[in-house]
Amino acid sequence: MNQFLAIVIDGIIYSSWLFIIAVGLTLIYGVMKILNVAHGSLYALGAYAATAFGGYWLAQGYPPIGSYGMLVLAAVFVGLVAGPLIERGLLRLMYGKDEVVLVLVTYAVFLILEDMTKLAFGVDPLSIPEPYGLLGSFEIGELMYPTYSLVLVLVSVFVAVALALFLGRTRHGKVLQAVIHDREIASAVGINVSRVYLVTFTAGVMLAALGGALTAPTISVQPGIAAEVIVLAFAVVVIGGLGSLGGAALGAVIVGMVRAWAVHKWPEVELFSVYAVMALVLIMRPKGLFAAPEARKI
Amino acid sequence: MQVNKPSQSLKRPPAPGVDRTTLMLVGALVILLAVGPILPRWAMFMLNVSLSWGTVVLGMLLLMRTGLVSFGTGLYYCLGAYAAGALHHFYGIADVAVMLAASVAVAAAVAVVLGFLLAKYRDIFFAMLSLAFSMILYGLLVKTSALGSTDGFGLSVKTIAGFPLGEWERNLMFSTTVVVAFCAALGMHRYLSSHQGRLASAIRDNELRVEYMGASVRRVIHVNYVISAALAGAGGGLVGIAIGHVDPEMAFWTTSGEFVFIAILAGTGSVLAPFLGAIIFETVRSFAYEYSPNTWQLILGTTMLLVIMFLPGGLWSIFTRRKAA
Amino acid sequence: MxxxxxxxxxxxxxxxxxxxxxxxxxxxxxxxxxxxxxxxxxxxxxxxxxxxxxxxxxxxxxxxxxxxxxxxxxxxxxxxICRSFQIPQLFGNLSVIENLQVGVGIASRSPRGGPDARMQEAHEIETLIERFNLGGYRHHRAGLLPEGIRKLLDIAMAVAGRxxxxxxxxxxxxxxxxxxxxxxxxxxxxxxxxxxxxxxxxxxxxxxxxxxxxxxxxxxxxxxxxxxxxxxxxxxxxxxxxxxxxxxxxxxxxxxxxx
The missing domain is CATH 3.40.50.300 (P-loop containing nucleotide triphosphate hydrolases)
Incomplete structure (x- = not known):
C-alpha cells in the first residue's frame, strides 16, 4: 500500500513536470504543424537563464523568496527574445514546406542552439539550488517529499487550467482554435494567421523555457539536457496525439505513472518503459490517443 | 535472331553496369584500394569511418527516395555494432567476415519484424515510431550490465574469413570497408534503376496511384526498410570494429540525427552522394573537434539551414543542376 | 455479350x-x-x-x-478494373516516360501480365505514348505538364494497367x-x-x-x-x-x- 502510494505521488510529480515541458510542443504543432525539435534547446535555455537570473538576484543579496520570481522572469525573457527571433527570422521563410522538412529545420535550430548555449554559458555544470532548498520538505505518511515538487504540480495545473480557459472562453482562444482546425478557412475569414503564429510560437517557447527554469533548481544544468528532454517531450505528445492539449495532459500522466511504476518496481526498465509505451500507443493508435480524422482525398 | 536485334534495344532499358555512376564507383574503388596503404594512420581511420557511415546513409537514401525520413537509424547501426561485438565478447569469435555477417543478419531480422508495423506509417509518424524503437534499444542497453551498461564494451578482430589479419590488420580492415561500401553502392545503384527502385520514387510522389496500378505500397516500403536496416547494420559493424568499442550512444537519437544530417547535406541524387557527404562530415568534424569544439554543431546547424534553403537537392545537386537546365 | x-x-x-x-x-x-x-x-x-x-x-x-x-x-x-481520376493522380517528380514505366512495369509483373509481358514493356510504353499523343512530352516532369496533358497521361496510366x-x-x-x-x-x-x-x-x-x-x-x-x-x-x-x-x-x- 505504501509503495502504491509512493508510485502514485511520484507519478503525479513526474507527470506535472512532463506536462510543463511538453505542452508548448503540442501547442506549436497544433497551430503551426511544426514538430519543434529545438523545443529541448529552449528548455535548456530556460534552465540556463534561470541560473543566471536567479544567481544574480541572490548574489545581490535580495530576499531569496524573490528567486522564484526570477525563475519565471527568466522563462518570459527567453520566450520574448528567442520566440520572435526564430519565428520571424527563420520559420517564416519555411512555411508551406513539408512537415518533415520543418522537422529538419528545427533540428538545425537545435544544433545551433546547443553550441550557442555552450558559448554563452560555458560547458561546466551550473546550478541554482536555493529555490529548491528554501521550501524544505513535507511528509505524506512515512514518505518525505520536497515541497518544491508541490510547486511543480501547482504550476502544471495552473498552466493546464489557464490554457483550457483561454482556448474555451476567450475570443483570442477561439481564434486560435479556428486556426488549429483549419488554417485556410481561418485566414479566409480574416484572421491574421501570421500574427497568430508569432504569438503561438512565442508562447510555446515561453512554456519550454518555463519548464527549464522550474527544473533548474533540481538538476545540474549542463550540455546534453536538451537532447534528453526533447525525446521525452516527443513521447508525451505523440502518445496523446500531436497538437492536442488534452492529449499532452493524458500523455504526461501515462508516461509519468509508467515511469514511477518502473522506478519502484523494476528500475532496469525505467528509460525503456517510456519509449515502449510510446511505441505501443503509436502501434495501436497510429496518430496518438486524441487524433483528428482524415479527409477524403479523391 | 539477328532480325530481333534492333528492336531489342528498344524493348529493354539500357543495361545498368556500364553507365557513368558505375564507372565512377569502380574508379573510386581502385583509387581507394591503391592509396590505402600510403595514407597516414589518421586519414585512413577517418576515411574508414566515413565510408562506413556512408553505407548507413546509403540506406537512408533509399528510404528518402521512398519519401520516408527515419529518426531511428541508430537502432540498426547500434544493433549491427553490438552483434559484431557480442560475438567477440561472449563467444570469442574474432573473424571480420563472420562478425559483419552477424551485423547484417541481426539488423535485417529485426527490421523484418518491425517493418510490418512501420510500413503503415508516413511522415512524422514514421520518424517518431522509428525514433521510439531506437530509444527503446538505448534504454535497454543503458541498463544491461552484461553489455557494459552506458560504457559499452570493447572488441577486437584477428581473422577475416579465416585468414589471419596479422600486422596488416589496419590495411585489410580499410580494404574491407572499401569493398563493402563499393558493393553496397553498386547494388543500390542497380536496385534504384530497376523497376522496384522506380517504385520507390513513385510511392514518394503518389501512393494512391501505385495502389491503383496494382502494386503493394506497404510491401515495397517493407522491403526497402529491411535493405536500409541491413546497410545500417553493416555500417555499425564496420565502425564497431574500426573503433574497437561499442556503446549505447550509437542508438541515441542524436546519432540518427547525424545520419539524417549527412543525408540532407549530400542529397539523394546519386549513390555516391552519401559517401561524399560522410567524408565531408567526418573531415569537418575532426578539424572542428580539434580547433573549436564548441562551434561544431553551430556549423552543422547553419550548413543544414543553408542546404535546406538554397540546395534542396543537397550538395550532389550542384553536379546535376547543369544537366537539368 | x-x-x-x-x-x-x-x-x-x-x-x-x-x-x-x-x-x-x-x-x-x-x-x-x-x-x-x-x-x-x-x-x-x-x-x-x-x-x-x-x-x-x-x-x-x-x-x-x-x-x-x-x-x-x-x-x-x-x-x-482500372481507373482514372478527376484530379490526375500522377508521379509528379517523374517524367512522362517514367510514369508509364512504373505503370506498365507493375501491370506486367502482376499475375495477369503473362510470361512474356516483361519483354514487351518498352513496346507497350511506346504504343501508349503514340496512342495518347504524348511523344512531345516524353521527358517532361509530370507535375509540370499542362492540365490537358496530365489528364491524358492519367488515362494512359489507367490503360497501362491492361x-x-x-x-x-x-x-x-x-x-x-x-x-x-x-x-x-x-x-x-x-x-x-x-x-x-x-x-x-x-x-x-x-x-x-x-x-x-x-x-x-x-x-x-x-x-x-x-x-x-x-x-x-x-x-x-x-x-x-x-x-x-x-x-x-x-x-x-x-x-x-x-x-
Whole structure:
C-alpha cells in the first residue's frame, strides 16, 4: 500500500513536470504543424537563464523568496527574445514546406542552439539550488517529499487550467482554435494567421523555457539536457496525439505513472518503459490517443 | 535472331553496369584500394569511418527516395555494432567476415519484424515510431550490465574469413570497408534503376496511384526498410570494429540525427552522394573537434539551414543542376 | 455479350448523407457507359465503391464471377478494373516516360501480365505514348505538364494497367471545349481494339451522346434513368435534375469537385 502510494505521488510529480515541458510542443504543432525539435534547446535555455537570473538576484543579496520570481522572469525573457527571433527570422521563410522538412529545420535550430548555449554559458555544470532548498520538505505518511515538487504540480495545473480557459472562453482562444482546425478557412475569414503564429510560437517557447527554469533548481544544468528532454517531450505528445492539449495532459500522466511504476518496481526498465509505451500507443493508435480524422482525398 | 536485334534495344532499358555512376564507383574503388596503404594512420581511420557511415546513409537514401525520413537509424547501426561485438565478447569469435555477417543478419531480422508495423506509417509518424524503437534499444542497453551498461564494451578482430589479419590488420580492415561500401553502392545503384527502385520514387510522389496500378505500397516500403536496416547494420559493424568499442550512444537519437544530417547535406541524387557527404562530415568534424569544439554543431546547424534553403537537392545537386537546365 | 460488372442493392451513407441509394445495375461486356448527374449525385461515389476506395454500407459488387465488395483498390486493380481520376493522380517528380514505366512495369509483373509481358514493356510504353499523343512530352516532369496533358497521361496510366473494365472520372474536365472531342477520340481509339468495357463520368451531354451506348443518370444517390442516350436524355426527370433545364446548369456546377 505504501509503495502504491509512493508510485502514485511520484507519478503525479513526474507527470506535472512532463506536462510543463511538453505542452508548448503540442501547442506549436497544433497551430503551426511544426514538430519543434529545438523545443529541448529552449528548455535548456530556460534552465540556463534561470541560473543566471536567479544567481544574480541572490548574489545581490535580495530576499531569496524573490528567486522564484526570477525563475519565471527568466522563462518570459527567453520566450520574448528567442520566440520572435526564430519565428520571424527563420520559420517564416519555411512555411508551406513539408512537415518533415520543418522537422529538419528545427533540428538545425537545435544544433545551433546547443553550441550557442555552450558559448554563452560555458560547458561546466551550473546550478541554482536555493529555490529548491528554501521550501524544505513535507511528509505524506512515512514518505518525505520536497515541497518544491508541490510547486511543480501547482504550476502544471495552473498552466493546464489557464490554457483550457483561454482556448474555451476567450475570443483570442477561439481564434486560435479556428486556426488549429483549419488554417485556410481561418485566414479566409480574416484572421491574421501570421500574427497568430508569432504569438503561438512565442508562447510555446515561453512554456519550454518555463519548464527549464522550474527544473533548474533540481538538476545540474549542463550540455546534453536538451537532447534528453526533447525525446521525452516527443513521447508525451505523440502518445496523446500531436497538437492536442488534452492529449499532452493524458500523455504526461501515462508516461509519468509508467515511469514511477518502473522506478519502484523494476528500475532496469525505467528509460525503456517510456519509449515502449510510446511505441505501443503509436502501434495501436497510429496518430496518438486524441487524433483528428482524415479527409477524403479523391 | 539477328532480325530481333534492333528492336531489342528498344524493348529493354539500357543495361545498368556500364553507365557513368558505375564507372565512377569502380574508379573510386581502385583509387581507394591503391592509396590505402600510403595514407597516414589518421586519414585512413577517418576515411574508414566515413565510408562506413556512408553505407548507413546509403540506406537512408533509399528510404528518402521512398519519401520516408527515419529518426531511428541508430537502432540498426547500434544493433549491427553490438552483434559484431557480442560475438567477440561472449563467444570469442574474432573473424571480420563472420562478425559483419552477424551485423547484417541481426539488423535485417529485426527490421523484418518491425517493418510490418512501420510500413503503415508516413511522415512524422514514421520518424517518431522509428525514433521510439531506437530509444527503446538505448534504454535497454543503458541498463544491461552484461553489455557494459552506458560504457559499452570493447572488441577486437584477428581473422577475416579465416585468414589471419596479422600486422596488416589496419590495411585489410580499410580494404574491407572499401569493398563493402563499393558493393553496397553498386547494388543500390542497380536496385534504384530497376523497376522496384522506380517504385520507390513513385510511392514518394503518389501512393494512391501505385495502389491503383496494382502494386503493394506497404510491401515495397517493407522491403526497402529491411535493405536500409541491413546497410545500417553493416555500417555499425564496420565502425564497431574500426573503433574497437561499442556503446549505447550509437542508438541515441542524436546519432540518427547525424545520419539524417549527412543525408540532407549530400542529397539523394546519386549513390555516391552519401559517401561524399560522410567524408565531408567526418573531415569537418575532426578539424572542428580539434580547433573549436564548441562551434561544431553551430556549423552543422547553419550548413543544414543553408542546404535546406538554397540546395534542396543537397550538395550532389550542384553536379546535376547543369544537366537539368 | 455477358455481364462484366454488377451492383446489387448498393448503399453508401456518410453520416446523414446518402451518397448511394439502392443502386442496381448490370454492365455488359464491351459496352461504353456514360455516368451523368449533377454535383453530389453519387457518380464518383459509385466509381469509388467499384474500385475499392470506399466500402459500401450495404449491398454487393460482382465482377465477372467474383464478389469484389470490400476488396482493396490493389486487389481490384489486379483483377482488371482500372481507373482514372478527376484530379490526375500522377508521379509528379517523374517524367512522362517514367510514369508509364512504373505503370506498365507493375501491370506486367502482376499475375495477369503473362510470361512474356516483361519483354514487351518498352513496346507497350511506346504504343501508349503514340496512342495518347504524348511523344512531345516524353521527358517532361509530370507535375509540370499542362492540365490537358496530365489528364491524358492519367488515362494512359489507367490503360497501362491492361483493364477489362476502365472507369474514367470526368476525363474531359479541365480540358478546353474544342479539345474535348479530340481527347475522347484518342481514348476511344486507344481502347477500340482491346475489348474493354468503359464507364465514364461526363457533364457534357454532347460527348455523352456521341460516345456511349448507354447512359446511367444519377440523382441524389439513385439511378433515375438507364438506357440508350437518345432515350435517357429526353426523359423529363433527367432534363430537370441532371441537365438542369429548370434550374441551375449542372454542367457549370460540374467544374468544381464532384460529390
Amino acid at each position: 455477358g455481364v462484366v460488372l454488377e451492383a446489387r442493392d448498393l448503399n453508401k451513407t456518410f453520416g446523414a448523407v446518402t451518397a448511394a441509394n439502392n443502386i442496381n445495375v448490370r454492365i455488359d461486356q464491351d459496352s461504353v457507359v456514360g455516368l451523368i448527374g449533377s454535383n453530389g449525385a453519387g457518380k464518383t461515389t459509385f466509381i469509388n465503391m467499384v474500385t475499392g476506395y470506399l466500402k459500401p454500407t450495404s449491398g454487393s459488387i460482382r465482377y465477372l464471377d467474383r464478389d469484389i465488395t470490400g476488396m482493396s483498390p490493389r486487389q481490384i486493380t489486379q483483377l482488371g 483493364p477489362q473494365v476502365l472507369l474514367l472520372d470526368e476525363p474531359t474536365s479541365g480540358v478546353s471545349a474544342d479539345e474535348k472531342f479530340r481527347l475522347m477520340d484518342m481514348v476511344m481509339s486507344a481502347l477500340k481494339t482491346q475489348g474493354v468495357t468503359v464507364l465514364f463520368v461526363e457533364h457534357d451531354m454532347e460527348i455523352v451522346s456521341r460516345y456511349t451506348h448507354r447512359i446511367l443518370a444519377f440523382y441524389e444517390g439513385r439511378i433515375i434513368a438507364d438506357g440508350e442516350p437518345a432515350v435517357v436524355l429526353r426523359e423529363t426527370e433527367v432534363r430537370r435534375y441532371v441537365i438542369g433545364e429548370h434550374g441551375h446548369s449542372a454542367a457549370a456546377a460540374g467544374e468544381n469537385n464532384d460529390d
